[in-house]
Amino acid sequence: MDKPILDACCGARMFWFDKNNPRVVFQDCRIVDDTLCDGRKLEVRPDVLGDFRYMIFPDESFRLVVFDPPHLRRVGKASWLSKKYGMLTDDWEDDLRRGFAECMRVLKPQGVLIFKWSEDQISTADILRLFPQRPLFGNRRGKTVWLVWMKD
16 A cells, blocks of 8 residues: 555544545454444444554555554443444453554654553553553543654
């Protein structure tokens, strides 16, 4: 693919201003076409059906990677929260370690990784212990945290 940006677990592309940005490869491990309990339509339609822990992309493929993994451990499998945001597995710590490593692997040198996390159930401090590098900077707004790394 000749696109410079990867969204490694795009979900419904909720934070994208242009949900069909032609510079982005949107990847997710699921396809969802459902109506939520409040009547809103939920669509998860990735360009690439794939797992952030084992990505199919060659090394150093992207200039920018967005990593917004599921953040909920305690949620009903059929709940609207699970449908909308996905759900962590029982091996969530290893999953997130692998996901971070994969995101760094597919980044070009000097590429940027943007990580989004919700502290609803797991703290950012607990997440940062899983990653071998510290972020350059970040921002917190309520329970949502954005962190930025640059690949050496």
